[in-house]
């Protein structure tokens with residue numbers, strides 16, 4: 001097997017090993033995918049200043065995200081259907097994150113449940129909440145996250161309605177996949193994936209199936225979810241959820257300075273500058289280009305995080321220099337998981353950490369907490 005040296009290697013391997021509909025689900029954006037591509041490309045435009053003849057011994061990338069110790073300012077982003085990239089995907093990714101010493105965020109739309117993750121990890125993980133019309137269900141989900149001792153609630157605000165992703169429609173995305181001839185033929189070329197899924201086929205959307213009256217199987221789930229995301233979500237709901245949760249609250253999906261100010265007013269502890277990995281409003285700016293204005297407006301009042309297009313330690317360092325006190329990785333984690341399960345997620349984290357450590361040193365710093373905009377070439381950000 002080729003030596004895995006970067007996230008792109010993991011992506012290529014995941015493409016070989018994961019059935020097409022699930023690989024495409026991860027590796028796609030909405031409509032023209034312009035924002036999806038810009039998330040990655042705009043990091044490239046930001047240039048770093050190399051410094052020399054500075055003592056580089058004793059380096060550390062250790063910091064805190066929302067008061068939680070982190071081996072580097074990186075957390076695992078919440079991603080739906082992660083257990084379809086690899087059997088038990090959410091458990092494996094959570095374990096890798098715990099061993100590495102970074103926060104893990106579980107999606108509402110995960111295959112493994114809140115209780116599954118709590119049973120397989122010790123570190124408090126974070127839970128991501130989608131607001132559905134069924135408010136009783138939301139209350140029960142929040143209570144389950146509390147019972148599992150989750151360290152923060154990540155409330156996603158940018159998916160009241162769903163941006164169209166062409167590939168998912170063309171592939172007829174469903175979990176588990178429908179047994180059409182095309183799907184069966186494609187899955188036969190992915191024997192590792194099939195064996196894993198056969199061993200864990202009892203797993204469904206664990207946060208939902210069996211927890212909502214009338215949603216007892218996949219068929220009833222798809223009908224339920226199609227109608228469930230609440231287009232009427234408002235800042236009043238944020239207030240209600242904050243009260244019900246009572247713990248640390250992170251608002252995800254902020255792109256605009258006005259919304260960042262409203263996030264501060266809501267009393268949230270942190271916000272994530274995010275365009276959902278280019279999967280919602282195509283044509284929106286990349287996250288890294290939206291970040292500086294938001295940091296300038298509210299960075300002194302609330303902890304600002306970001307996600308979107310983070311594929312390397314260089315990206316993490318650039319986001320940190322521009323004021324993000326944490327980044328999240330979605331696809332970089334999913335590629336690792338699809339390629340090699342838990343070992344692949346660990347490899348993704350090692351790659352990003354190693355790149356971050358060395359890049360920081362090239363820029364003349366030994367402690368990430370001392371890094372600021374000064375490492376960036378003026379005029380390139």
Ligand code: FNR
Nearest residue numbers: 026077078079080107156276277307308309330331
């Ligand atoms: C996501 N994202 C997401 N966000 C969220 O709040 N809840 C979710 O269930 C999902 N599901 C999901 C599935 C997949 C396959 C992807 C790629 C993304 C968005 C995710 O949390 C994050 O914002 C992006 O993934 C960040 O961009 P990168 O790192 O993937 O470029």
